[in-house]
Amino acid sequence: MPRIEAVDFFYVSMPKVEDIGDGSQDACVVRVALGSQLGWGECEAAPLPTIAALVCPMSHSACHPVIESVLGATIATPDDIRALGDRVRARSLDLLQAEHALSGIDMALWDALGRATGEPAWALLGYRKSWPKLPYASVLFGDTASDTLAKAKAIRKKGFRAAKFGWGPFGAGTVKQDVDQLHAAREGLGRDGVLLVDAGTVWVEDLKAGLKRLKALAEVKATWLEEPFVSGALDEYKALAKRSKVRLAGGEGAHNFHMARHMIDHAGIGYVQIDAGRIGGISVAKRVADYAKKKGVTYVNHTFTSHLALSASLQPFAGLKDHVICEYPLEAKPVALAITRDRILPDTGGMVAAPDAPGLGLTIDPKALKPYLLDVEIKVGGKALYRTPRL
Numbered sequence: 001m002p003r004i005e006a007v008d009f010f011y012v013s014m015p016k017v018e019d020i021g022d023g024s025q026d027a028c029v030v031r032v033a034l035g036s037q038l039g040w041g042e043c044e045a046a047p048l049p050t051i052a053a054l055v056c057p058m059s060h061s062a063c064h065p066v067i068e069s070v071l072g073a074t075i076a077t078p079d080d081i082r083a084l085g086d087r088v089r090a091r092s093l094d095l096l097q098a099e100h101a102l103s104g105i106d107m108a109l110w111d112a113l114g115r116a117t118g119e120p121a122w123a124l125l126g127y128r129k130s131w132p133k134l135p136y137a138s139v140l141f142g143d144t145a146s147d148t149l150a151k152a153k154a155i156r157k158k159g160f161r162a163a164k165f166g167w168g169p170f171g172a173g174t175v176k177q178d179v180d181q182l183h184a185a186r187e188g189l190g191r192d193g194v195l196l197v198d199a200g201t202v203w204v205e206d207l208k209a210g211l212k213r214l215k216a217l218a219e220v221k222a223t224w225l226e227e228p229f230v231s232g233a234l235d236e237y238k239a240l241a242k243r244s245k246v247r248l249a250g251g252e253g254a255h256n257f258h259m260a261r262h263m264i265d266h267a268g269i270g271y272v273q274i275d276a277g278r279i280g281g282i283s284v285a286k287r288v289a290d291y292a293k294k295k296g297v298t299y300v301n302h303t304f305t306s307h308l309a310l311s312a313s314l315q316p317f318a319g320l321k322d323h324v325i326c327e328y329p330l331e332a333k334p335v336a337l338a339i340t341r342d343r344i345l346p347d348t349g350g351m352v353a354a355p356d357a358p359g360l361g362l363t364i365d366p367k368a369l370k371p372y373l374l375d376v377e378i379k380v381g382g383k384a385l386y387r388t389p390r391l
């Protein structure tokens with residue numbers, strides 16, 4: 001029976017991290033040795049506190065370091081991966097970064113188990129087929145409406161039929177500025193393009209600020225308005241959803257199944273967006289996909305980083321034929337692109353799919369990643385708890 005022999009976290013980063021809404025500037029990459037089989041994952045999280053959650057000293061009985069629950073565990077079936085997640089959640093209940101740390105480990109285990117059995121992760125999840133998804137180019141709003149217009153035109157030129165504009169100045173200035181931004185995005189994408197808008201939680205819980213933008217969102221025929229408020233502001237979501245012709249999307253901030261379920265049940269959203277690198281991995285994301293399907297809410301991946309994260313985030317809904325829209329990172333920084341040697345590219349019809357290959361189906365590129373690797377040491381009481389492992 002294969003055991004988890006090693007769990008290694010790597011902190012990789014661009015030389016300079018900018019103060020912009022771009023989560024691809026650094027990464028916490030995870031390597032797991034399941035017997036002799038390696039698997040890889042990525043936590044969508046600030047790397048250093050995530051490494052700390054892996055190795056920190058036990059604080060009390062509900063605050064174990066994640067590695068204690070993981071090392072030596074026997075993983076022979078998908079249920080073993082799920083049970084391991086339950087064990088981490090119970091033993092690290094009060095360690096809030098544990099879900100992030102677990103997410104990358106869970107992904108790496110699906111990768112390793114898939115490689116060991118010759119099955120794609122989506123097949124291990126019980127799906128028969130990886131259905132094609134319509135990728136939307138996910139980018140930040142330009143600083144001005146004319147920047148956004150140029151971005152939208154460039155995306156269309158690259159062959160994308162769908163695009164999402166988010167963060168940047170949107171929602172933070174005047175209503176007029178936002179109206180101009182929205183019309184610029186629509187003009188650049190063309191009338192038949194799928195336009196998605198991400199407010200990036202900018203209104204926090206200010207319902208009125210959201211209401212003021214609804215008319216323009218409907219005018220430009222946005223398919224969804226994403227994260228008008230912070231995750232969990234359920235009353236504000238629901239009130240906005242009631243007044244909006246454009247469906248709401250949210251859920252990327254969910255870091256456990258219940259948070260996602262509350263969004264589905266009480267926020268009035270039409271789309272639930274799940275990041276497998278945050279919610280506890282592929283195992284929990286699949287549970288959300290099952291629940292969303294049952295409740296008539298469309299499941300969408302949240303991915304703004306690497307193609308490894310993209311593959312992991314596609315697996316949980318790969319087999320849901322009618323849940324077609326998929327986030328596709330288009331402005332990922334070189335460090336994120338260095339993680340894998342291969343990419344998930346649109347086919348001739350412009351669609352993408354979770355790879356039909358064992359595990360997560362991508363090859364890691366340690367050589368390309370090495371220049372971005374940060375040397376980290378965590379010491380407590382003179383004892384080194386963590387030193388950057390060999391890549």
Ligand SMILES: [Mg+2]
Nearest residue numbers: 198226227252
């Ligand atoms: Mg978002």
